[in-house]
Amino acid sequence: MIFLSKKKKICGILQEVITFKEKKYLIVGIGVNSKISPMSKKFKHDFLKKYSNIPINNKKIISDIKKSYEKFISDISKYKFVEIKKKLKIK
Numbered sequence: 001m002i003f004l005s006k007k008k009k010i011c012g013i014l015q016e017v018i019t020f021k022e023k024k025y026l027i028v029g030i031g032v033n034s035k036i037s038p039m040s041k042k043f044k045h046d047f048l049k050k051y052s053n054i055p056i057n058n059k060k061i062i063s064d065i066k067k068s069y070e071k072f073i074s075d076i077s078k079y080k081f082v083e084i085k086k087k088l089k090i091k
Contacts, residue, residue: 006046007044008043008045009044010032010046010047010048011030011031011032011044012030013028013029013030013062014028014029014030015027015029020040026073030065031081032048032058032061032065033045033047033060034049034056034061035049035056036049049064
């Protein structure tokens, strides 16, 4: 989950690895609260449009996320996990 200000959730990413016919597949689900905020009692929610002075373009957001994620996945095969953590500055 990614939170904006005041601990309000603006998006989430779900990942799951499945095995099918002896091959592993990564299933990724991404949700972004771009123009409205969902109703939920579990988390306080917010949406990007509330904080942006420019129009929200969902197709561009998804395209940018896809490109970044594909680059990250391709980098995984080049580095060991410890090196990726350093590159992303994860403790």
